[in-house]
Every structure is written in structure tokens, then in C-alpha cells.
Amino acid sequence: MAIYSIWESRFPAARAEEGRAVTEAIWRDMPGFEGYLSHELLVDADDPGHLLVVSQWESREHADESRRRYATHPNAVTANNLVAEPRRRTVAIRAGS
Template sequence: MATYSIWESRFPPEAAERGRTITKAIWQDMLGFDGYLRHELLVDADDPGHLLVVSQWTSQAPADAALRAYAGHPNAVAANELVTEPRRRIVANPA
């Protein structure tokens, strides 16, 4: 059964476009990780700096491995520097 890794990011209005660009780059990079299946980037219709990424992985283990391996990548660091609050991740399984 596939696992979902859901990320939430909040960028200030002046950094919304840059945050979206960095988020897209992060998820392009995920294509190279074992176990990655797909993702969708969602933008809050009322707040363009509020992003959700819903990604699908073969299981939680490869999603966790990608998280650890990517933590120091310049794109992850840049995203963390731009957000107004820490980015959040939850891992979920279909009911």
C-alpha cells in the first residue's frame, strides 16, 4: 500500500513566488529518489504563500530516507529560510 507524505509551507507575501519556485525544484529532485511515485503541489486560493504538497511513495521508509538525505540540500535550506513558520510534514496511509 502506498504512503502519502504531505508537506505544508507558509511563505510571506513578498516571498510567495520564490517559495513556490523552490518548492517545485524540491519536488523535481524527488524524482531521483527510490520509492517516489508522484506528487501534486496545491496553492491556497486565498493565500498564494500557503502551499501543500501531497506526495505518494511506495512506503514510509523511502519517504523518510529522502527526507534525511535532502535535509541539507540548498533548496531545502532556502525554503526553510523563507517560511514564516517551520514547514510541516505528516505521513498518512489510505483508510
């Protein structure tokens, strides 16, 4: 069953552009991971430093493995250093699945 991994990041206004750029860089790397299916980057219309990435993976194991392997990548480290609060991940399934 496909799984959704939803990442939420909040970057301070002064770092919103840099935060978005590093988030885009992270997700350009994800197709290289086994089980990756797709993603969409959403920007809060009222707060450009508030980003959501909704990604789809073949399984929870694939999503978890990509997270584990990417945690020390320079892009992930940079994103973690730029945020106003820790990035959050929610794992979800489609209703009715």
C-alpha cells in the same frame, strides 16, 4: 503499502513567488529518490504563500529516507529560510488501507 507524505509551507506574501519556485525545484528532484511515486503541488486559493505538496511513496521508509538525505540540500535550506513558520510534514495512509 503506499504512503502519503504531505508537506505544508507558509511563505510571507512578499516571498510567495520565491517560495513556490523553490518548492517546485525541490519536487523536481524527488523522482530521483527510490520509492517516489508521484506528487501534486496545491496552492491555497486565498493565500498564494500557503502551499501543500501531497506526495506518494512506495513505503514510509522511502519517504523518510528521502527526507533525511534531502534535509541539507540547498533547496531545502532555502525553503526553510524563506518560510514564515517551520514547514510541516504529515505522513498518512489512504483510509481503508
